Amino acid sequence: MDQEGIGMTIQPVVQGRNIVKHYGHVTAIDHADFDLFPGEVLAVIGDNGAGKSSIVKAICGAVQPDEGEIKIEGKPVRFHSPLDARDMGIEIVYQQLALSPALSIADNMFAGRELRKPGFMGTVFRQLDKKRMEEFARQKLTDLGLMTVQSINQAVETLSGGQRQGVAVARAAAFAKKFIIMDEPTAALGVKESRRVLELIQDVRAKGIPIILISHNMPHVFEVADRVHIHRLGKRHAVVDPKKISMSDAVAIMTGAMEPPPVEEQQLTPKAA
Amino acid sequence: MDQEGIGMTIQPVVQGRNIVKHYGHVTAIDHADFDLFPGEVLAVIGDNGAGKSSIVKAICGAVQPDEGEIKIEGKPVRFHSPLDARDMGIEIVYQQLALSPALSIADNMFAGRELRKPGFMGTVFRQLDKKRMEEFARQKLTDLGLMTVQSINQAVETLSGGQRQGVAVARAAAFAKKFIIMDEPTAALGVKESRRVLELIQDVRAKGIPIILISHNMPHVFEVADRVHIHRLGKRHAVVDPKKISMSDAVAIMTGAMEPPPVEEQQLTPKAA
Amino acid sequence: ESHGMATSACLITKTDTNPFFVKMKEGATAKAEELGIELKSFAGKVDGDHETQVQAIETCIADGAKGILLTASDTSSIVPAVQQARDAGILVIALDTPLNPIDSADATFATDNFLAGELIGKWAAAKLGDEAANAKIAMLDLGVSQPTVGVLRDQGFLQGFGIDLGDPNKWGDEEDERIVGNDVTAGNEEGGRKAMENLLAKDPMINVVYTINEPAAAGAYEALKSIGRENDVLIVSVDGGCPGVQNVADGVIGATSQQYPLLMASKGIEAIAAWAKDGVKPQPTEGKDFFDTGVSLVTDEPVDGVESISVAEGTERCWG
Amino acid sequence: MSETASKGQDYESSLSRATSSVAEFERRKGLVPKIRGALHSTPALVPLIVLVLSIVVFGILLGSKFFSPFALTLILQQVQIVGIVAAAQSLVILTAGIDLSVGAIMVLSSVVMGQFTFRYGIPAPVSILCGLACGTLMGFINGWLVAKVKLPPFIVTLGMWQIVLATNFLYSANETIRAQEIEAQAPLLQFFGTVIALGGARLTYGAIFMLLLFLFLAYMLNQTAWGRHVYAVGDDKESAELSGIEANKVLISVYMASGLICAFAGWALVGRIGSVSPTSGQLANIESITAVVIGGISLFGGRGAVMGSLFGALIVGVFTLGLRLLGADAQWTYLLIGVLIIGAVAVDQWIRKASA
Amino acid sequence: MSETASKGQDYESSLSRATSSVAEFERRKGLVPKIRGALHSTPALVPLIVLVLSIVVFGILLGSKFFSPFALTLILQQVQIVGIVAAAQSLVILTAGIDLSVGAIMVLSSVVMGQFTFRYGIPAPVSILCGLACGTLMGFINGWLVAKVKLPPFIVTLGMWQIVLATNFLYSANETIRAQEIEAQAPLLQFFGTVIALGGARLTYGAIFMLLLFLFLAYMLNQTAWGRHVYAVGDDKESAELSGIEANKVLISVYMASGLICAFAGWALVGRIGSVSPTSGQLANIESITAVVIGGISLFGGRGAVMGSLFGALIVGVFTLGLRLLGADAQWTYLLIGVLIIGAVAVDQWIRKASA
Numbered sequence A, B: 001m002d003q004e005g006i007g008m009t010i011q012p013v014v015q016g017r018n019i020v021k022h023y024g025h026v027t028a029i030d031h032a033d034f035d036l037f038p039g040e041v042l043a044v045i046g047d048n049g050a051g052k053s054s055i056v057k058a059i060c061g062a063v064q065p066d067e068g069e070i071k072i073e074g075k076p077v078r079f080h081s082p083l084d085a086r087d088m089g090i091e092i093v094y095q096q097l098a099l100s101p102a103l104s105i106a107d108n109m110f111a112g113r114e115l116r117k118p119g120f121m122g123t124v125f126r127q128l129d130k131k132r133m134e135e136f137a138r139q140k141l142t143d144l145g146l147m148t149v150q151s152i153n154q155a156v157e158t159l160s161g162g163q164r165q166g167v168a169v170a171r172a173a174a175f176a177k178k179f180i181i182m183d184e185p186t187a188a189l190g191v192k193e194s195r196r197v198l199e200l201i202q203d204v205r206a207k208g209i210p211i212i213l214i215s216h217n218m219p220h221v222f223e224v225a226d227r228v229h230i231h232r233l234g235k236r237h238a239v240v241d242p243k244k245i246s247m248s249d250a251v252a253i254m255t256g257a258m259e260p261p262p263v264e265e266q267q268l269t270p271k272a273a
Numbered sequence C: 001e002s003h004g005m006a007t008s009a010c011l012i013t014k015t016d017t018n019p020f021f022v023k024m025k026e027g028a029t030a031k032a033e034e035l036g037i038e039l040k041s042f043a044g045k046v047d048g049d050h051e052t053q054v055q056a057i058e059t060c061i062a063d064g065a066k067g068i069l070l071t072a073s074d075t076s077s078i079v080p081a082v083q084q085a086r087d088a089g090i091l092v093i094a095l096d097t098p099l100n101p102i103d104s105a106d107a108t109f110a111t112d113n114f115l116a117g118e119l120i121g122k123w124a125a126a127k128l129g130d131e132a133a134n135a136k137i138a139m140l141d142l143g144v145s146q147p148t149v150g151v152l153r154d155q156g157f158l159q160g161f162g163i164d165l166g167d168p169n170k171w172g173d174e175e176d177e178r179i180v181g182n183d184v185t186a187g188n189e190e191g192g193r194k195a196m197e198n199l200l201a202k203d204p205m206i207n208v209v210y211t212i213n214e215p216a217a218a219g220a221y222e223a224l225k226s227i228g229r230e231n232d233v234l235i236v237s238v239d240g241g242c243p244g245v246q247n248v249a250d251g252v253i254g255a256t257s258q259q260y261p262l263l264m265a266s267k268g269i270e271a272i273a274a275w276a277k278d279g280v281k282p283q284p285t286e287g288k289d290f291f292d293t294g295v296s297l298v299t300d301e302p303v304d305g306v307e308s309i310s311v312a313e314g315t316e317r318c319w320g
Numbered sequence D, E: 001m002s003e004t005a006s007k008g009q010d011y012e013s014s015l016s017r018a019t020s021s022v023a024e025f026e027r028r029k030g031l032v033p034k035i036r037g038a039l040h041s042t043p044a045l046v047p048l049i050v051l052v053l054s055i056v057v058f059g060i061l062l063g064s065k066f067f068s069p070f071a072l073t074l075i076l077q078q079v080q081i082v083g084i085v086a087a088a089q090s091l092v093i094l095t096a097g098i099d100l101s102v103g104a105i106m107v108l109s110s111v112v113m114g115q116f117t118f119r120y121g122i123p124a125p126v127s128i129l130c131g132l133a134c135g136t137l138m139g140f141i142n143g144w145l146v147a148k149v150k151l152p153p154f155i156v157t158l159g160m161w162q163i164v165l166a167t168n169f170l171y172s173a174n175e176t177i178r179a180q181e182i183e184a185q186a187p188l189l190q191f192f193g194t195v196i197a198l199g200g201a202r203l204t205y206g207a208i209f210m211l212l213l214f215l216f217l218a219y220m221l222n223q224t225a226w227g228r229h230v231y232a233v234g235d236d237k238e239s240a241e242l243s244g245i246e247a248n249k250v251l252i253s254v255y256m257a258s259g260l261i262c263a264f265a266g267w268a269l270v271g272r273i274g275s276v277s278p279t280s281g282q283l284a285n286i287e288s289i290t291a292v293v294i295g296g297i298s299l300f301g302g303r304g305a306v307m308g309s310l311f312g313a314l315i316v317g318v319f320t321l322g323l324r325l326l327g328a329d330a331q332w333t334y335l336l337i338g339v340l341i342i343g344a345v346a347v348d349q350w351i352r353k354a355s356a
């Protein structure tokens, strides 16, 4: 699937080719391709177990693929851990959230980039500025509509399912520079909270940061996505334009009820700028 | 909120009154009531952190309430652990799933009620009938449309988010006798798999087993529920009839944008039979 | 509480699991009861547990004891703690093991462990006669940390057997061909058996076995028995406890050096009683810098040139 | 609405046509994937490989001195006590616990067997039963405190270790019962010491018991419901309870089984050292934990195979004897065993990684 | 579609009117909830209560013999070595590890300090630095093996324990350097033994160092990013890594800190016993772990407060001295300490439960 012929000058932010990952007998990624372009919201949809989480983990270094190559902004990369990706400004909301259960909301939000007190206490004694971090965390959660969090010092393990997810989403949105991956960010969220996340996604895009959104919620996908990557049986099955295809056709392609459109009709690159 | 005056003869399967649960400074359940009637699908909706999971956990003994009383079929009960509830035929799909990560799908499905080999090996040597359990598990997952599970001996921790949820749902549906509680059973499921779970809920109801369904997915709720229990700030805020109220009003009540209808207009008991 | 009235004394041993120290405690308790002294006993958890002994001394000071009987795990490190006790007016008597330097304690009631080893070494050499030159010797020691008693007995044995010691302060540095190897036993049957097996695997023709104590000897015997060599090997040991002496009678052990812990302990209590009463300190044995409670070789096969007592006599004087 | 629901959202209309075949991918073929598969499904294989490797290496270095039926069966004998105790320890560690009291229970049980016979003149078979019951009781107390009072296993068994050991010394008055007396009056106590000689190989009943015990436990853990529950409880106790496993019963049964096995170890100990000695077994806890961990069972519970512990114990046995035969002296052996323990587990880890 | 999206599903129309106030419930008032709150937010409070209770009980039983400045400061002195080591152990256990080599590292460091001064004639301050460096190096090796080679901490530190201890015996040739010599030639080695007498109270610099060390660690763990990372790594290493914490660096730093603290313990040990003795500290690992666990730190990592370990060590110290002064003899003391360890943790558990 060459895309050089079409888009010409647009360089993808992420380009994955022929990625393969086996776990023992299990094939999680089966020669999959992947492209994310600047400034877009790319939705990834697919059945359970299609390999959506696996491929985004391969992109951000949380999983080491067996084969294939990944380029970030044209440069081949090989992340050995998600830290490498984070250092490049890539943030990810994992489906399993990746929070430290016994730590507080603020501790989780700032893990690895804590704020220190200004002045002497901060520089010499390296004291944390807990108050500032808590205020920030509280603010971010309130922005997401999670007003039922009663104490910002609660351990994450004592939060409700949706509150936890809110913490993870807020963290990624607050710190991303290059792009954000969100693996089913609204799965556990309520109606109001989901709506806020969709707004957040649009805000982030407005700042020019592209987003990969994995979701099973078709109305959400069709509302915010610029392109929809359909994953099936470990492969990229098709990429479609949500404005040109109906939800029901997309679902049909995703579940194998319908053949994907021919490659030339697919939306492998964004519309020429 | 007395309901004795209205329904007269229908005895609720579950009746909770004035349930309270504090965690340190946090109030999870704040004098909440709860009713489930025979043969119905009761949906519970509410914001994140409203206390939905907490109240169903209190009902099945996974959490010990500080105050309040719970009756099952008219008899006051005090479950000390979820085992007590299970012995009565109550099954629950926990929001956090409650699976043993390192064990296989079949092991998880049959935890605590394993099948033994027929004959001598089973009775004397108490050998497990692994083949039969695996077949059963495979069958249940296929029924749910989870056809991407490649090996039934995979440890649960290696399954995708949706596959895991499928295992928990299949387990509860297969073994329930009295009633089933499902805490966001479709949160991680794909379009096709969610649809199967909704069908499953209807099948279970058809067998006369009532179901408590917690969900943030309004279309789903309005599709399958007989009554909708709206939870807000730790309390039962209102109970409405999904056939008489619009989704948008239900959401408005749930989020505090609208006052709940007066008690007499609520659906505290099912329509007289 | 009744303190202040009765004189109180402390007994601090290395461990209280080794029968040797158990007997020592029995002797002290019996004598203390007889003289109306209140006795508290302390012990390390394992051999070499020095910290617990320091704590024990501190506790005795806090408790206002009149005297301390001490078998030190670490003979020089304990000295400052002992000094602290003596400064507090407590009579400190070293039992079994002299402190380093020996005058750090007010008195020492001890056996000469080196001599105990030397006796069995001489006996074994004499027993073998000319064959001693071709002996194959297994050395079953106490532990890798080489506690002093173990080193003294080991080196004494080698000296008695006529082997060059190298550094007399440690075992294992000897170069004599006759030594098949050293292994450690922790002073119990299990360790004795395993160590013996290891050395037998190295050289199945071992014919002399030195053991640190009688339990280790019993374990070594089991190992030999399992390959049918129990009758061609000479086992020697140190201690002289009743089961050990019985083992000499049964032919498990060829000879053992008997010590007298009960005697040490009761003498010690007497000395504390005297100190509490009149403030007199006990005197050492003539010509030695400690009060020697003696050691005798127990065997039913006496050899020329080594003084020994019979098993019957040994049984009469045995301690556990 | 309950009858023939209007099939949800309109975009779901195509669902009925969705394929319903199970996902299939081509299986990778060849030897390497096969080996990988075997390593994955049989966790005890890795320590077995390390064991075989170490036997081969020492065999090459030492020749027939080591690679003889005599030396190899000697290792089995030397390992039997630690091996039996490691079996007990494995069970406990699989439940995410730890049992520091194993050695103490073993010794007290053997003392009970001996003293009941010799002090009170009770017939040996009855005394042995009393000893086994005593071990089981200690195990029960451990299990009860862990499961019901919800104390950390480390603390419970640490406390029990001290209590049982002190009881042992107080009760036995540190008196050894001599091998010769036992042989004469109650040879049943030495039953496990009975030797079967086959050529140079010398197997004792104790060593055979150890092997059978491991096979039995492997069966129990893999083929019965109880075994699956042990894993589930160790994996995540809360989830296990929520999903309907009587976690407390499982825990208590595991600690009781551990106590009983330790009592058997006490009986085997009498067979091995001939006498009943209250000072034995002081290192049994650390040595058994070492065997279990080298055998690949996770200290965090729920992962690993009990056979691994047998191989773990044998690995340490092989190293110890091999090094002694190579002429390393006691202190150096001690040091090298430290190095080799780390090395063995590093190799284990490396094989696992290579096979992932 | 990217500009002014048509606000999703129609049922969401009312969302703009949803309340946006944060949930508020009336705070329960009164003493009991206040105490509960304090117990919740300060995990070290529970062992502190147990400690105070046990001091009071022994004080009542023993009167002024126990409840005197002399006896109480004596406990501090007796506990100092275990306390310092327990501080190191706490760090490691907070990362879900365990350090069995603490005692060995402590002793080897003190031997290095002593032998460098006396065998090679290096000035004492330099030797002390060498000793501290030696401890840190041992810690680094532990940490490197745990973090980079990904071996289980139990195995790594078990192996290191044997290696370091054997090295210690081989290097020191089991020779003690006597207190008198040290006093005469290198009194700096005994620095931590310096006594400050205040009335009957006798504090040593070592005991003061222990207290300061705990305060310092409590600050580091609670008030710095490093501390939060230690907790996060212990809580769930994988999540910590995924969320951007350099888990391996944190682990290595923790084991290095542990090694360094153990080396300080070695220095303090010289102060305490006066001499440099290669056979000391054999029980330091089990005693330090006991203190940590009694202090309420979870062996599974990530939960608990370092101050708890101090109280844990003191609880054991109080029991030991108290029982001894009550006249219990050694085996009975061990037995009772076993009972009391279990009891202390049961009380701790009970207080936690009551306050939940």
Ligand SMILES: Nc1ncnc2c1ncn2[C@@H]1O[C@H](COP(=O)(O)OP(=O)(O)OP(=O)(O)O)[C@@H](O)[C@H]1O
Pocket: A023, A026, A027, A028, A046, A047, A048, A049, A050, A051, A052, A053, A054, A055, A095, B148, B149, B150, B154, B157, B158, B159, B160, B161, B162, B163, B188, B190
């Ligand atoms: N560590 C692992 N070991 C073995 N199999 C794995 C592992 N991780 C994932 N898999 C398998 O790989 C396949 C793809 O999983 P993945 O999590 O990527 O699916 P997904 O598309 O994200 O599904 P969902 O929508 O349910 O989250 C699944 O069949 C899963 O069972």
Ligand SMILES: Nc1ncnc2c1ncn2[C@@H]1O[C@H](COP(=O)(O)OP(=O)(O)OP(=O)(O)O)[C@@H](O)[C@H]1O
Pocket: A148, A149, A150, A154, A157, A158, A159, A160, A161, A162, A163, A188, A190, B023, B026, B027, B028, B046, B047, B048, B049, B050, B051, B052, B053, B054, B055, B095
């Ligand atoms: N163990 C606990 N300790 C402290 N607070 C808790 C605990 N469990 C729940 N809570 C708090 O109780 C409140 C209700 O939580 P609950 O899980 O019942 O919410 P929920 O309605 O199920 O939310 P969601 O839709 O997000 O699952 C939340 O504010 C949560 O933070």
Ligand SMILES: [Mg+2]
Pocket: A052, A053, A054, A095, A183, B160, B161, B162
């Ligand atoms: Mg996924």
Ligand SMILES: [Mg+2]
Pocket: A160, A161, A162, B052, B053, B054, B095, B183
């Ligand atoms: Mg919930």
